[in-house]
Amino acid sequence: MAAAMDYELARERLTDFFQTFCVPDQNGDKTFIYADQIRQVANRVQTALYVYLDNLLQHDEELYNEVRKNSARYHQLTYDVIDKLVHNELRNAPPPVRDALDAFLYQRVYLEAQQRSADGADGNVQNDSRKKIPPKLLRRYEVYFVTPELDKCLAAREILAEHVGKLVTMRGIVIRCSEVMPHVNVVTYLCDTCGCEVYQEINGPQYAPTQACPSKDCQESRANGRLELQLRGSSFSKYQEIRVQEMSDQVPIGSIPRAMSVRVTGENTRLCQPGDSIKISGILLPQLRSGFKNQAGGLVADVFLDCHH
Ligand SMILES: [Zn+2]
The missing domain is CATH 3.30.1640.10 (mini-chromosome maintenance (MCM) complex, chain A, domain 1)
Incomplete structure (x- = not known):
């Protein structure tokens, strides 16, 4: 190789x-x-x-x-x-x-x-x-990737561990759509004591608000500056979760249709509704879980498709 x-x-x-x-x-x-x-x-x-x-x-x-x-x-x-x-x-x-x-x-x-x-x-x-x-x-x-026209269109059951981190093309029927929610990307805070701005990047589904001012002034004077959230300087994107199930022609006789969770962001939100048959390209990612859920999950990691197109 x-x-x-x-x-x-x-x-x-x-x-x-x-x-x-x-x-x-x-x-x-x-x-x-x-x-x-x-x-x-x-x-x-x-x-x-x-x-x-x-x-x-x-x-x-x-x-x-x-x-x-x-x-x-x-x-x-x-x-x-x-x-x-x-x-x-x-x-x-x-x-x-x-x-x-x-x-x-x-x-x-x-x-x-x-x-x-x-x-x-x-x-x-x-x-x-x-x-x-x-x-x-x-x-x-x-930025979104669009898989080639001739890419094989997979069913949920054909998407495997070997596809994690990779682009796949998938076909199915939408069975559930969440509301479109705001998802925070970067939070900006302003210190009420020294006036410095602090940025916090949010990468996972959850975040813990920062509270103590990390600036040199505040640390050295032990002023304990309090950070206030600045909505105006924070960045949000649209976020929606949908569930896509196999269509009858994709399900072997005697089997139950399988489904895949799909996360949709930004300009790709609000493009489909339950009942729609869709073709999606996206990157298969492991579900990041936090706290106790993670321990219960053990080695079995959930996956979802991060929708690109
Ligand atoms: Zn400060």
Whole structure:
């Protein structure tokens, strides 16, 4: 087996794909489909960016194979790459302000950088301001992978442990849809004593609120600054859980239909209803459980499909 591609090289090749992949339009001119969309994303006109793996296969087969082998990791790498491309797109312009969080980031990154450069600081001050803020808070878009047209469409019972971390295409009937709920990605707090801002990234389904101010000022003076949640500077996304069951043609005679839990986020929410027959691509992920439930679960881990398309 060939060694896995080095992630630095993978980032370069993903960047190349997004910048140079093009298709001819009706007039035979080149359309840079991803570069154009990244510009839209940077200007906050577009939120979801769908990456068609058919396109990647055509452009760079080796990279395509890496994405298939290690989809969850490559999803994160793709975010890193697009974060950079979006940042480059806005290098010489003030970032667009379309909602309260945009306004918050405009203030923290753009205006403070301008202030500091007016005060005579040198170097790339906008970069300095960005460094303090988690990338997840600056990220106002979503990236999804779309599996190739010819990918085998699996039934719930055909999705196995070997698919964990990988992209699969699945077919079934929606039997349950939850309400669309807000899911918090990053919480921003403000210290009532020293005024410093604290960011907390939320990766799992639960979080414990931070309470004591970690700033140097507060720690040294033992001021015990209290942190207050700042809704305006926090980032939320839409979140929905659906349950997809096998259709009768997928169930062997005498068997009971199996079902799979699917988590749907952002622009992919509210696209189906119970009774709909659907085809989904997504990454199979282990269910992270906390506390006692985890101990009871032992080695048997639940899985769910993180929906991409
Ligand atoms: Zn403080």
